[in-house]
Amino acid sequence: MAGTDYSSYLRIDELLNLQHPLTEGAHDEMLFVVIHQAYELWFKLILHELDYAVTELEAGRPQGAMAPLHRAVRVDELLIAQLRVLETLTPEGFLEFRDPLKPASGLQSGQFRAIEVLGGFDGATPAGTSPLSDHDQAELRRRAGLPTLYSALCASLRGYGFDAPDGNSAELRERRLDALAALYRDHATPERAVLHRVCELFLDHDEAIARWRFHHTLMAAREIGSRPGTGGGGVAYLDSTIARRFFPELWEVRNRL
Ligand code: HEM
Numbered sequence: 001m002a003g004t005d006y007s008s009y010l011r012i013d014e015l016l017n018l019q020h021p022l023t024e025g026a027h028d029e030m031l032f033v034v035i036h037q038a039y040e041l042w043f044k045l046i047l048h049e050l051d052y053a054v055t056e057l058e059a060g061r062p063q064g065a066m067a068p069l070h071r072a073v074r075v076d077e078l079l080i081a082q083l084r085v086l087e088t089l090t091p092e093g094f095l096e097f098r099d100p101l102k103p104a105s106g107l108q109s110g111q112f113r114a115i116e117v118l119g120g121f122d123g124a125t126p127a128g129t130s131p132l133s134d135h136d137q138a139e140l141r142r143r144a145g146l147p148t149l150y151s152a153l154c155a156s157l158r159g160y161g162f163d164a165p166d167g168n169s170a171e172l173r174e175r176r177l178d179a180l181a182a183l184y185r186d187h188a189t190p191e192r193a194v195l196h197r198v199c200e201l202f203l204d205h206d207e208a209i210a211r212w213r214f215h216h217t218l219m220a221a222r223e224i225g226s227r228p229g230t231g232g233g234g235v236a237y238l239d240s241t242i243a244r245r246f247f248p249e250l251w252e253v254r255n256r257l
Helices: 029-058 062-086 091-101 110-118 134-144 149-159 170-185 190-224 234-241 248-256
Strands: none
Touching (some): 029 091, 029 149, 110 134, 149 170, 170 190, 170 248, 190 248
16 A cells, blocks of 8 residues: 655654764764754754744734744753763763764754754854854854844734833833733733743743753763863853853843732
């Protein structure tokens, strides 16, 4: 019977031929390759969902953003859980295959930077580290011209009559915080309940990525101690990223209630 074939539809043969450890005999390198590839696949899905959420919010349909945000947050949780698999790698097992990886590093994950750009960051890699590929840089430049999650949320808030202007000045920020505080104090109507839920899903995403940063930093310290990272940043650099938040105003609004 003709029909769709599992392996050709999902390109399983190609997928299973994409793992090429560099060091012969280093048993644990397969884990290292597979887990990075799995992360990149999940990053792809997160971007797919967050881009859809932005489109819905920009179009004034916050209810349409709820399902993709919910899914993205569930995947964020998987990113954290996967670190436990990586922690089965011992430092001495890692050292067996680590040197030939230099200067490759998660620092050069274009998709991770794209998730950061959607969160409102500039997507820059730290000074002195290897740059992203030309392709990744072009993609980040394209994304830099698009709405972020937060600007799309503000667009939806304005569509429902809230005074949530774009812009970085203290005055504009205060107006947004007043609007958010009003929403958080009263979200009893169906429209306000949806907007409030979207804000909390944003916070779930922000919190999950912050927890991933923290856990990834601990995992890295466990693997390499205070050695320089393969990309040149090391655990000291990772420590400096833990306090990063995508949506500081959604954290600040807690103080205004
Ligand atoms: C043995 C495993 C790992 C170790 C020891 C490790 C260590 C590090 C270190 C030290 C850095 C800072 C840059 C540098 O010095 O290279 C870094 C950055 C990063 N790593 Fe890992 N990592 C590991 C696995 C992973 C995995 C599986 C991912 C998933 C994609 C990942 C994603 C990232 C990302 C996105 C950054 C950039 C973070 C930022 O700039 O905020 N790492 N890693």
